[in-house]
Amino acid sequence: MENRIFNRDMECMPRKELEALQLERLKSLVDYCEKNSKFYAERLKKAGVTADKIKCLSDIEYIPYTTKDDLRDTYPFGMLSVPKEKIVRVHASSGTTGNPTVVAYTREDLENWSEQVARLAMAAGAHEGTTVQICFGYGMFTGALGLHYGLEKIGAVVVPTSSGNTEKQLKFMRDFQTDAIVATPSYCMYLAEAARSMQDKYPMSSYNLKYGILGSEGSTPEMRTEIENHWGNGFFCTDNYGMSELNGPGMSGECMYRDGLHINEDHFYCEVIDSVSGRTLDKGSTGELVVTNLTKRGLPMIRYRTKDITNINYDACKCGRTTARMHKIIGRSDDMIKVRGVNVFPSQVESALIGINGISPNYLIVLRREGYSDSMEVRVELVDGSLLDRYGELVALQKRIHDNIKNILGIEIKVNLVEPNSIERFTGKAKRVLDLRNEK
């Protein structure tokens, strides 16, 4: 795949200049909020921060965080900093708990958003003339329209099929010779499986699909490989990241080297914090991502706590971009547990179990306090009876699971093999942690 860069000036800017630009934009954002945002003006005043007090980027730490609750509490338009008539688009999150979070865009905001998406879409393989099918659901969700405008901006041939109606999706894919699709990793996989099931009628060679621009849910490298193998013919997937509070998709995305997601740093200033203490961590540390949208004006967002856990690499990338790269999301701060002072995510245990034969993907983490120290047990269901013939094989399996998890977490754990179906099943979000540390 050719290494194309949409906005070389911004994406390959020397870091010193980039940081100077961020500082300038941060100051003007604070100044703008003082004058136009009732919500932020109050907060800034309380914190004693004014635009001229900001001398360097780290001075942002004097400004309090913004959370999802702030958006909910001010539902629907309490955080707007322009009259509603100046807004040209409104989106909202699903709001599974309580009020949905509403976000709003001025014309300038939409222009910036398209620019951000255009960059990541080009990094992911799309360019002028690429036929791209957008298989995200259109509607209040930011994913579909975000990609739609960004792709139009680079001159791609946009096919807004939306989600669902798999047979029609595949028909257009063949008939239009679609080059790229925008989808969630799971839907991209589903489409590949559906295409394979119809191979007698339409061989896989009747598709021209080259790029998967995947987002809106996380995916592991293992899952990505599986999707690529399912489509075959050199299909290449990249991951991108964003959220409606920060425009939508467009904050960051992978390039062809897939070594982290390039952040559009001229628009987004990122920090990584300890989600428990709220303290900002050193560059390169793993923690909760906090993002300031430097250019958004309709509904500004300063130091938004994403609750997503990652780390940021500031080294230049082989692709030529100088923008920092964030690691694929490692977990959610809500799911994080602390064991002997170490941050642990259930998703890390999950990834350690992938590829080990003889066990089910179900697991349970049990935490106990022994004396003054925490102990962590991981229960895994044994499903393959053939391992029972030799005792040594069971011990070896137990050791392999143990070593895999220990390597990833860096702490001592105990693995317990348990009988099939002995770990409780959940239809919705699985409960993976049983914390007995405060029980007598």
Add this chain to the structure above:
Amino acid sequence: MYIKQLSVFVENKSGRLAEITSTIAKAGIDIRALSIADTTDFGILRLVVDKPFEAEKALKEAGLTVSLTDVIAVGIPDRPGGFAETMCKIADKDVGVEYMYAFISRDHDRAYLIMRVADNEKAIAALVAHGCEILSGDSVYKL
């Protein structure tokens, strides 16, 4: 030549053995011999029964991890040195024993060994050459 033995994965918690053996009891299966190897966390229950395939089905339906393995059943004289002599014959041929267990028969001068060895054919050849009795599946299931 070989007999079928069931291996069942058992978590180390009280009452589990009672539950598992009740499952096969309900299926009308009679146990001929059993052994259990365990650590502090889990164990493997090994069973020789009269109807191994039915037992496997019943245990699987109860959601257990089960496997059926070919093992060797050997008849040996029930007197001092009977076991040691048999072992010497296998050791001479360098056949490693994974595990074994023994029980005496209703005849007062016979005992039986259930053996899982690294190389079944080699072990049987050594035992037969020295006049040991290798039991067939049917004869063990009907014991």
